[in-house]
Amino acid sequence: MNNLLLLGDEAIAQGAIDGGISGIYAYPGTPSTEIMEYVQASKQAAELKIHCKWSANEKTAMEAALGMSYAGKRAIVCFKHVGLNVAADAFVNAAITGVNGGLVVLSADDPSMHSSQNEQDSRFYAKFAMIPTLEPSNQQEAYDMAYTAFELSEKLNVPVMIRITTRMAHSRAGVQRKAVKQQNKLSLPSNPRQFVLLPAIAKVNYKKLLDTQAIMNTLAEESEYNRLIKGSDTKLGIIACGIAYNYLMENISSNVNHYNVLKISQYPIPHKQIKELYSLCDELLVLEDGYPIVEEMIRGFLNNGKTIHGRLDGSIPRDGELNPAIVAKALGMAVSEGFPIPEVVRKRPPSLCVGCGHRDVFTDLNVALQEYGTGRVFSDIGCYTLGALPPFSAVNSCVDMGASITMAKGAADAGLVPAVALIGDSTFTHSGMTGLLDAVIENSSITVIISDNSTAGMTGGQASSALGRIVDICKGIGVDPNHLKVLSPIKKNHEENVRILKEELAYNGLSVIIPQRECIQTFARRKKAERRAAGKDTD
Amino acid sequence: MKADIILAGVGGQGILSIAAGIGLAAVKSNLYIKQSEVHGMSQRGGDVQSHLRISDKPISSDLIPQGQADLILSVEPMESLRYLPFLSKKGWLVTNTIPFENIPDYPAIDQILAEVKKVPNHIALDADAIAKDIGSAKSSNIVMLGAASPFIDIPFEKLQEGIRELFGRKGDEVVEANLKALKAGRDYTEKSR
Numbered sequence: 097m098n099n100l101l102l103l104g105d106e107a108i109a110q111g112a113i114d115g116g117i118s119g120i121y122a123y124p125g126t127p128s129t130e131i132m133e134y135v136q137a138s139k140q141a142a143e144l145k146i147h148c149k150w151s152a153n154e155k156t157a158m159e160a161a162l163g164m165s166y167a168g169k170r171a172i173v174c175f176k177h178v179g180l181n182v183a184a185d186a187f188v189n190a191a192i193t194g195v196n197g198g199l200v201v202l203s204a205d206d207p208s209m210h211s212s213q214n215e216q217d218s219r220f221y222a223k224f225a226m227i228p229t230l231e232p233s234n235q236q237e238a239y240d241m242a243y244t245a246f247e248l249s250e251k252l253n254v255p256v257m258i259r260i261t262t263r264m265a266h267s268r269a270g271v272q273r274k275a276v277k278q279q280n281k282l283s284l285p286s287n288p289r290q291f292v293l294l295p296a297i298a299k300v301n302y303k304k305l306l307d308t309q310a311i312m313n314t315l316a317e318e319s320e321y322n323r324l325i326k327g328s329d330t331k332l333g334i335i336a337c338g339i340a341y342n343y344l345m346e347n348i349s350s351n352v353n354h355y356n357v358l359k360i361s362q363y364p365i366p367h368k369q370i371k372e373l374y375s376l377c378d379e380l381l382v383l384e385d386g387y388p389i390v391e392e393m394i395r396g397f398l399n400n401g402k403t404i405h406g407r408l409d410g411s412i413p414r415d416g417e418l419n420p421a422i423v424a425k426a427l428g429m430a431v432s433e434g435f436p437i438p439e440v441v442r443k444r445p446p447s448l449c450v451g452c453g454h455r456d457v458f459t460d461l462n463v464a465l466q467e468y469g470t471g472r473v474f475s476d477i478g479c480y481t482l483g484a485l486p487p488f489s490a491v492n493s494c495v496d497m498g499a500s501i502t503m504a505k506g507a508a509d510a511g512l513v514p515a516v517a518l519i520g521d522s523t524f525t526h527s528g529m530t531g532l533l534d535a536v537i538e539n540s541s542i543t544v545i546i547s548d549n550s551t552a553g554m555t556g557g558q559a560s561s562a563l564g565r566i567v568d569i570c571k572g573i574g575v576d577p578n579h580l581k582v583l584s585p586i587k588k589n590h591e592e593n594v595r596i597l598k599e600e601l602a603y604n605g606l607s608v609i610i611p612q613r614e615c616i617q618t619f620a621r622r623k624k625a626e627r628r629a630a631g632k633d634t635d
Numbered sequence: 636m637k638a639d640i641i642l643a644g645v646g647g648q649g650i651l652s653i654a655a656g657i658g659l660a661a662v663k664s665n666l667y668i669k670q671s672e673v674h675g676m677s678q679r680g681g682d683v684q685s686h687l688r689i690s691d692k693p694i695s696s697d698l699i700p701q702g703q704a705d706l707i708l709s710v711e712p713m714e715s716l717r718y719l720p721f722l723s724k725k726g727w728l729v730t731n732t733i734p735f736e737n738i739p740d741y742p743a744i745d746q747i748l749a750e751v752k753k754v755p756n757h758i759a760l761d762a763d764a765i766a767k768d769i770g771s772a773k774s775s776n777i778v779m780l781g782a783a784s785p786f787i788d789i790p791f792e793k794l795q796e797g798i799r800e801l802f803g804r805k806g807d808e809v810v811e812a813n814l815k816a817l818k819a820g821r822d823y824t825e826k827s828r
Contacts, residue, residue, distance in 0.1 A: 432702030
């Protein structure tokens with residue numbers, strides 16, 4: 097088969113397509129977005145009629161994937177690590193229902209928080225749900241794991257997690273493909289009550305899940321992805337998980353026979369190999385991107401065995417992603433120095449694009465709020481979070497998807513009136529609607545601004561479930577039409593928009609204001625595509 | 636053979652098209668490649684970099700170890716300095732001299748260029764002007780790739796093939812303009828080394 101140059105994300109997408117999926121479900125989130133985008137652009141996936149539409153949020157995606165599994169077919173669900181928080185209810189319980197068709201949960205972690213609000217480690221979730229995790233160390237493994245994970249899922253009757261990090265997701269390398277597998281046929285679960293988690297049934301299912309743990313352990317010990325590589329040094333043994341193995345090899349590849357190394361890419365952790373490594377060496381060093389989960393398990397609370405080095409004893413920094421230099425230092429190796437960064441270099445944080453409608457929303461809002469003072473704007477997850485930075489310095493919170501409306505409501509309940517919620521269109525349909533219902537029921541004194549740019553902008557312009565529906569949704573939820581206003585956030589409307597904002601801020605009840613202007617990025621792309629279609633532009 | 640290259644610029648400046656050009660040339664030369672990119676928030680006008688590693692042997696790390704890059708190729712002068720801790724003492728810094736000013740405290744360009752000149756091996760060129768001179772103002776990134784090409788151990792013809800493939804679907808005119816840009820950049824460096 098042909099050799100492709102693929103991002104880790106793309107390798108997973110291609111592996112899942114070749115592995116016989118009938119559907120992929122996802123909500124965009126860096127660094128996972130490119131998996132769905134690859135399937136959407138794939139001619140092969142179109143010919144195979146693989147379902148590949150964005151879901152409204154990660155929970156709906158997870159549940160739809162579980163439904164496809166119920167119907168006997170293979171499905172993958174993809175999101176970023178914090179998306180797993182949203183999907184967690186369905187995710188944890190899917191381990192209790194078990195699967196029918198193979199079900200793979202792809203969670204993309206972001207150590208160093210390149211594009212996220214935390215660096216939580218999805219491996220904890222898989223351990224919590226008691227399901228296996230596959231963690232590729234390179235793009236070929238990413239492909240291979242996505243290709244075979246569905247069979248593992250069907251064999252063990254549980255969802256299987258594939259855990260990657262930003263570096264794996266967004267790094268490109270050559271990938272060798274395998275033969276395309278047939279999709280499963282439609283089939284009902286052999287036990288009609290398997291997915292009915294009434295306590296009496298859940299208890300039986302849970303015992304089955306517990307019984308399966310021993311098989312998961314054995315499979316991890318026998319996995320081709322877990323390897324004990326013997327060396328001559330009996331002082332320090334090294335455990336390297338996932339992509340950490342690459343950083344280790346970068347440093348020791350010229351001397352591979354020196355260290356005893358255990359490469360781990362399939363969990364639960366392989367007990368047999370860890371015990372063997374432990375017996376071979378005086379001390380262990382654990383290298384893992386993310387939280388020190390393996391390190392904690394081996395060290396234990398009492399910490400009365402051999403010395404374990406890693407993030408917990410300071411051999412590796414407690415936070416942030418790994419890199420070759422960090423690993424070299426932990427090994428006591430010399431690190432080459434480049435040149436220092438000259439003082440003249442300034443920080444260059446991301447900023448809202450020139451021509452972005454959110455800019456006008458902030459300009460209007462800042463003026464309208466002047467009489468009330470600062471500290472009352474609750475924002476959300478999206479490009480508009482950048483409004484926290486100068487020159488706007490306009491928002492006071494960014495916590496999780498949908499939190500703007502509900503936090504504003506709570507602050508208003510406490511007496512901070514008016515409180516303002518600022519949320520984007522895609523985030524609103526993701527998790528804002530239910531919070532808006534809370535505010536409708538109490539007619540809370542908050543002003544909700546749904547800054548509608550008709551796309552999921554921050555992640556690169558994916559289709560927004562809210563497109564063309566926001567006004568109807570607000571009306572349907574019960575927002576008073578007299579306090580539901582649609583604006584056009586452009587410079588020449590500044591004064592008019594400020595007037596409307598002031599009016600609604602002064603209203604002692606719930607208002608929803610919807611500034612609508614297409615994202616400048618998707619607008620430019622659309623225009624370019626139109627010009628190209630007309631044969632007028634060759635750039 | 637190995638070439639560890641840091642590509643630098645500002646989100647939106649298109650450094651990934653340079654990476655793609657080199658990547659295609661590497662694939663055509665049957666070399667191993669790993670290329671780590673920045674997607675997401677920083678693409679909104681923040682600093683972005685890509686680690687591009689090419690070798691005739693398998694490559695382990697997706698990231699270039701600090702102090703070991705053979706080349707920093709930057710399409711923006713201040714950004715060329717941000718990654719100096721990665722540059723090997725023998726490495727080359729190749730940068731465009733035209734600033735991209737989207738922050739209020741952007742330093743004076745003279746100060747930046749003075750720092751560029753302190754790097755023992757450096758090439759600083761006005762790629763925008765060169766691109767304009769050859770009648771292809773949009774090709775400044777490919778001028779930069781050409782200017783860096785003497786320091787990338789891949790035959791120049793392979794880079795040309797990479798450019799042909801990269802721009803092929805946009806028609807012969809665009810391909811020719813970019814091949815010209817590649818050559819103009821290379822000529823600049825060969826004259827000024």
